[in-house]
Amino acid sequence: MHASVHWRSVNRILFPANVNGNHWVAVEADLKECVIKVFDSKPDAYSVDQILKWATCLRKMLPSLLAYAMPDAYTDPSSFTVERPEEGVPHQQNQYVFIYLL
Numbered sequence: 001m002h003a004s005v006h007w008r009s010v011n012r013i014l015f016p017a018n019v020n021g022n023h024w025v026a027v028e029a030d031l032k033e034c035v036i037k038v039f040d041s042k043p044d045a046y047s048v049d050q051i052l053k054w055a056t057c058l059r060k061m062l063p064s065l066l067a068y069a070m071p072d073a074y075t076d077p078s079s080f081t082v083e084r085p086e087e088g089v090p091h092q093q094n095q096y097v098f099i100y101l102l
Contacts, residue, residue, distance in 0.1 A: 012029065037084070
């Protein structure tokens with residue numbers, strides 16, 4: 001099955017991700033700017049350094065997946081940066097999980 005949209009026309013990929021089997025975050029991969037943003041509704045669960053270390057696998061994996069989808073447009077993993085925005089991100093006040101939109 002072929003997608004109706006070619007990967008070259010995709011600017012952003014949004015997906016949920018699980019951190020260490022016990023914490024969910026939302027991830028935005030900006031393919032044009034080569035930035036991976038990790039949105040965390042409970043920022044006290046993990047420090048910025050812990051989230052950035054965890055996101056290293058995304059930073060390595062994403063370019064490889066893109067190279068598979070677009071062999072002639074491979075992106076070097078070192079070109080992607082990882083950020084954890086805090087401004088404008090809703091925060092949980094309890095242990096219950098909720099969904100927010102990017």
